[in-house]
Amino acid sequence: MGGEGAMMAANQSLKANRSQLSKKKRGFGGLAHNQSGKKTEYNFPKATKEDIKKLRNKLKKEHIERRVKQIVLLTVIMIILISVFIYFA
Incomplete structure (x- = not known):
């Protein structure tokens, strides 16, 4: 069966990543827990x-207020884009 070497490499990579993750959690000191x-x-x-x-x-x-500002900004940008497309078309 093919692919066993690739699966073994994937498992080794996952194991190495897992071991590094546990070291990171311990390294935080009082921040993580x-x-x-x-x-x-x-x-x-x-x-x-x-x-x-x-x-x-x-x-x-x-x-x-934030939503109104977003809508106004989007409208202005769309008007500018449409006018640029019409100008160059």
Whole structure:
């Protein structure tokens, strides 16, 4: 059967890549995981329903403004491209 050498090379390559990946995870120090094994506790402020509604409305408004800017920019670019194509046609 042909191809056994290629499959063996592929398996060796995968094994080598896997061994390098485990070294990378250990090399991060405290960035990849907590070294002490303790759970990190955070003191987040309590959010009221009013705060959540204000934040939601603010994010919706920002999203709409961003979308309008994207549409205007796309329209301007399309008008420029169409005018260039018409000019050179």
